[in-house]
Amino acid sequence: xxxxxxxxxxxxxxxxxxxxxxxxxxxxxxxxxxxxxxxxxxxxxxxxxxxxxxxxxxxxxxxxxxxxxxxxxxxxxxxxxxxxxxxxxxxxxxxxxxxxxxxxxxxxxxxxxxxxxxxxxxxxxxxxxxxxxxxxxxxxxxxxxxxxxxxxxxxxxxxxxxxxxxxxxxxxxxxxxxxxxxxxxxxxxxxxxxxxxxxxxxxxxxxxxxxxxxxxxxxxxxxxxxxxxxxxxxxxxxxxxxxxxxxxxxxxxxxxxxxxxxxxxxxxxxxxxxxxxxxxxxxxxxxxxxxxxxxxxxxxxxxxxxxxxxxxxxxxxxxxxxxxxxxxxxxxxxxxxxxxxxxxxxxxxxxxxxxxxxxxxxxxxxxxxxxxxxxxxxxxxxxxxxxxxxxxxxxxxxxxxxxxxxxxxxxxxxxxxxxxxxxxxxxxxxxxxxxxxxxxxxxxxxxxxxxxxxxxxxxxxxxxxxxxxxxxxxxxxxxxxxxxxxxxxxxxxxxxxxxxxxxxx
Numbered sequence: 001x002x003x004x005x006x007x008x009x010x011x012x013x014x015x016x017x018x019x020x021x022x023x024x025x026x027x028x029x030x031x032x033x034x035x036x037x038x039x040x041x042x043x044x045x046x047x048x049x050x051x052x053x054x055x056x057x058x059x060x061x062x063x064x065x066x067x068x069x070x071x072x073x074x075x076x077x078x079x080x081x082x083x084x085x086x087x088x089x090x091x092x093x094x095x096x097x098x099x100x101x102x103x104x105x106x107x108x109x110x111x112x113x114x115x116x117x118x119x120x121x122x123x124x125x126x127x128x129x130x131x132x133x134x135x136x137x138x139x140x141x142x143x144x145x146x147x148x149x150x151x152x153x154x155x156x157x158x159x160x161x162x163x164x165x166x167x168x169x170x171x172x173x174x175x176x177x178x179x180x181x182x183x184x185x186x187x188x189x190x191x192x193x194x195x196x197x198x199x200x201x202x203x204x205x206x207x208x209x210x211x212x213x214x215x216x217x218x219x220x221x222x223x224x225x226x227x228x229x230x231x232x233x234x235x236x237x238x239x240x241x242x243x244x245x246x247x248x249x250x251x252x253x254x255x256x257x258x259x260x261x262x263x264x265x266x267x268x269x270x271x272x273x274x275x276x277x278x279x280x281x282x283x284x285x286x287x288x289x290x291x292x293x294x295x296x297x298x299x300x301x302x303x304x305x306x307x308x309x310x311x312x313x314x315x316x317x318x319x320x321x322x323x324x325x326x327x328x329x330x331x332x333x334x335x336x337x338x339x340x341x342x343x344x345x346x347x348x349x350x351x352x353x354x355x356x357x358x359x360x361x362x363x364x365x366x367x368x369x370x371x372x373x374x375x376x377x378x379x380x381x382x383x384x385x386x387x388x389x390x391x392x393x394x395x396x397x398x399x400x401x402x403x404x405x406x407x408x409x410x411x412x413x414x415x416x417x418x419x420x421x422x423x424x425x426x427x428x429x430x431x432x433x434x435x436x437x438x439x440x441x442x443x444x445x446x447x448x449x450x451x452x453x454x455x456x457x458x459x460x461x462x463x464x465x466x467x468x469x470x471x472x473x474x475x476x477x478x479x480x481x482x483x484x485x486x487x488x489x490x491x492x493x494x495x496x497x498x499x500x501x502x503x504x505x
Contacts, residue, residue: 113364383468387434
């Protein structure tokens with residue numbers, strides 16, 4: 001082994017040993033605040049009003065994996081022999097034994113990234129909070145880390161991406177969050193330790209097997225360690241100190257984990273530390289939101305990836321989804337502004353928030369069609385947001401066509417959602433009710449829940465007005481339904497979701 005590589009290897013080994021002893025001594029944090037490092041203490045948590053009021057957040061799920069323009073999971077799939085990403089990688093960059101993901105990272109320059117300009121756009125579009133990628137499963141940190149050299153200050157754009165996003169969000173008055181996908185990294189990245197089974201490079205190890213780069217690709221896992229979250233205790237401690245550094249350096253309002261609640265005692269220590277740190281940063285008030293992909297009994301926010309609930313949840317929750325692929329992919333199909341707004345109304349009616357990734361190019365800007373979609377979203381929220389922001393669920397979330405089957409609560413169910421003019425969603429602010437019709441009506445709108453004889457409401461209606469319009473609305477409260485005559489002009493042609501404000505006598 002060459003001397004310079006030996007020195008690098010010994011430095012990496014020394015850091016690993018240091019972290020091992022440090023973690024053994026310090027993992028169990030001394031609680032400096034009301035939250036103690038145990039699950040019982042976490043039940044003190046109260047959901048902050050800012051999150052319940054915000055309803056809508058934008059996300060930059062962005063990093064080096066955007067460079068090949070092949071979408072999500074490139075850093076893993078480029079090591080899966082025969083996959084599309086593997087074939088593309090070999091054709092463009094060479095075999096992964098010679099040119100690996102470590103060599104993709106420096107190609108991420110972000111040269112057209114203008115965070116201040118984007119944040120102004122996102123605020124105008126209706127976002128009330130913004131989330132930056134902190135680290136994906138690729139073990140590359142977008143913050144200025146002192147414990148992990150593979151970060152965006154040392155490589156790629158040579159910028160503190162998290163810190164710059166945070167400054168832009170604060171400038172626009174938005175709450176700021178960070179997503180961490182690190183917990184799954186240990187097992188997710190294991191294909192990098194493999195080798196081709198056929199062809200001219202048969203048996204030649206990929207670069208992930210090189211001990212010189214173990215700090216990026218991790219150690220090789222045991223044969224029984226293949227779950228989403230590794231059972232490797234050394235890795236769990238490393239995860240803890242990495243996320244603790246993120247919390248301590250940036251004090252985010254929101255922290256997102258791309259997993260179920262992670263790593264037992266390490267997760268509990270992390271979360272209690274996050275809550276206590278937030279209380280300290282906010283003058284004694286708890287304003288923190290932690291989301292993970294596990295049902296909550298009130299101690300955090302449950303997150304559903306690309307999915308929605310089928311009923312009103314007793315606890316605030318969140319859908320995370322993307323306007324397209326998670327990372328930039330050439331030729332991808334994007335959600336329309338209408339699809340985004342339909343989901344937003346549905347989710348908010350059920351006590352949820354929508355966090356949506358706005359896909360950025362590797363260079364850091366937005367494609368023209370994405371810009372158009374974001375602007376259309378903003379046109380709608382500017383006229384119809386009164387019934388969204390600061391609202392709470394009503395007695396029922398809404399009404400559906402009688403023949404439409406219910407899509408059960410789950411992740412990855414958004415493709416099953418089909419909305420029409422017969423889909424009505426309710427929100428409320430005090431005694432004021434808002435009803436959103438999720439499609440272009442071709443006949444009169446009938447809302448059965450608001451009939452004079454309805455067991456749900458039964459109240460007499462005093463007025464019905466259309467959000468974003470001064471036009472007179474012709475309506476009549478009959479025994480079986482509130483009937484709104486279909487003789488009005490839709491206020492925003494690009495997004496055929498119309499909102500009504502209903503006041504009772």
